[in-house]
Amino acid sequence: xxxxxxRPRLTVAVTGLNATDSPGPGVAVIxxxxxxxDFDLRIIGLSYEALEPGIYLRDMVDRTYQLPYPSAxxxxxxxxxxxxxxxxxxxxxxxxxxxxxxNFIKLEPQLRALGIxxxxxxxxxxxxxxxxNLPAFGAAHGLHVPASRSLHHAAELLAAAxxxxxxxxxxxxxxxxxxxxxxAQAEQAFLRLAGQWxxxxxxxxxxxxxxxxxxxxxxxxxxxxSVVPMxxxxxxxxxxxxxxxxxxxxxxLGLARRFAEATKWRGGFExxxxxxxxxxxxxxxxxxxxxxxxxxxxxAGQNQPAALLRLALGLPVTQMEDYAVGxxxxxxxxxxxxxxxxxQQVAALGEL
Amino acid sequence: xxxxxxxxxxxxxFIFNPATGDSFAANQLAADILARTKAGQDAAxxxxxxxxxxxxxxxxxEKDWDDLLAxxxxxxxxx
Numbered sequence: 001x002x003x004x005x006x007r008p009r010l011t012v013a014v015t016g017l018n019a020t021d022s023p024g025p026g027v028a029v030i031x032x033x034x035x036x037x038d039f040d041l042r043i044i045g046l047s048y049e050a051l052e053p054g055i056y057l058r059d060m061v062d063r064t065y066q067l068p069y070p071s072a073x074x075x076x077x078x079x080x081x082x083x084x085x086x087x088x089x090x091x092x093x094x095x096x097x098x099x100x101x102x103n104f105i106k107l108e109p110q111l112r113a114l115g116i117x118x119x120x121x122x123x124x125x126x127x128x129x130x131x132x133n134l135p136a137f138g139a140a141h142g143l144h145v146p147a148s149r150s151l152h153h154a155a156e157l158l159a160a161a162x163x164x165x166x167x168x169x170x171x172x173x174x175x176x177x178x179x180x181x182x183x184a185q186a187e188q189a190f191l192r193l194a195g196q197w198x199x200x201x202x203x204x205x206x207x208x209x210x211x212x213x214x215x216x217x218x219x220x221x222x223x224x225x226s227v228v229p230m231x232x233x234x235x236x237x238x239x240x241x242x243x244x245x246x247x248x249x250x251x252x253l254g255l256a257r258r259f260a261e262a263t264k265w266r267g268g269f270e271x272x273x274x275x276x277x278x279x280x281x282x283x284x285x286x287x288x289x290x291x292x293x294x295x296x297x298x299x300a301g302q303n304q305p306a307a308l309l310r311l312a313l314g315l316p317v318t319q320m321e322d323y324a325v326g327x328x329x330x331x332x333x334x335x336x337x338x339x340x341x342x343x344q345q346v347a348a349l350g351e352l
Numbered sequence: 353x354x355x356x357x358x359x360x361x362x363x364x365x366f367i368f369n370p371a372t373g374d375s376f377a378a379n380q381l382a383a384d385i386l387a388r389t390k391a392g393q394d395a396a397x398x399x400x401x402x403x404x405x406x407x408x409x410x411x412x413x414e415k416d417w418d419d420l421l422a423x424x425x426x427x428x429x430x431x
Binding site for chain 1: 358360368371372404
């Protein structure tokens, strides 16, 4: 009897199918989920745009449904999810975008009533780690974070630079950032970032050092069930890791465990770390979800998405300790071939 | 000379620091020195063996040894 016949069938919905040069984590999450030995999975992709590459990865995603943009609000999202639930027996939903998390967290009780489980941070946790609140968050939990302030107008740039020094890091509300060395550069970057992502922007003290990311999964009771640090080996012009390697460093593991303990974080997370020449570790950003490189955790021996799936279902997950150090990923671009009829079906009907 | 305990070395001369993700390539002699150091041989014994096996003046060996140490220290590979 094949092994799959003995595993229970389970349908899981995943967002973040935009595997582009600034990739969403969805495809990597699905790749890791596909390696679970717990379930025989049917994967439902949830997309926002008709050209998200994950839609057309038919060996990874069984069927895709489009969602309304987060700005449409929770009522529109719930209505769409109710429809999807009528078509597919979705048992667990894993959102992967910062901007959509608020709606999904707000809808957790309604989703549960529909029979759809999630395993997400609380709204208070989501707000506390927001870029705008990071200094207060660091102070509250005794974690090193760079000094920063929010900016609503370009006229505030000079005062920010006097306070934080040059160069200055300007960050969009959810995504994107620029390192600027002069007021002219800062004003130009402000216009670009504010135009794309709205205000406020965040002006952050520049910290030189080695960029390290940590992917983690925490149980909501203060225990980090998995922690895997990765150093970026190749960084794109958008600041994304295009290659990386797992590290062995007790200070990094300890930092992530302290974060989980202090915040009682619930779900997946990514800490963006800068290791200064002095060895001091600064938390530059806290992402409230798995990162796009999350498959590396599975490849290194700690399958965080598969563990999150168990947590969502209320199944026990033991703390993972060991992982392969020196395990690398090298991302690549690949031209998927599809047909215009498939694209039209997604664009016109919102399903494929 | 004491290599950090988690530094990985290979016979081919590759050095990997798992705490930083840095990789380095050593020539055959440097790789041999690192392997012996990891195996617990002290510097005096390694130097004596090098003087016996290679045509090198003691003063030159000391200079090259110091250069190697400086590089290892710069790359954060020593305790």
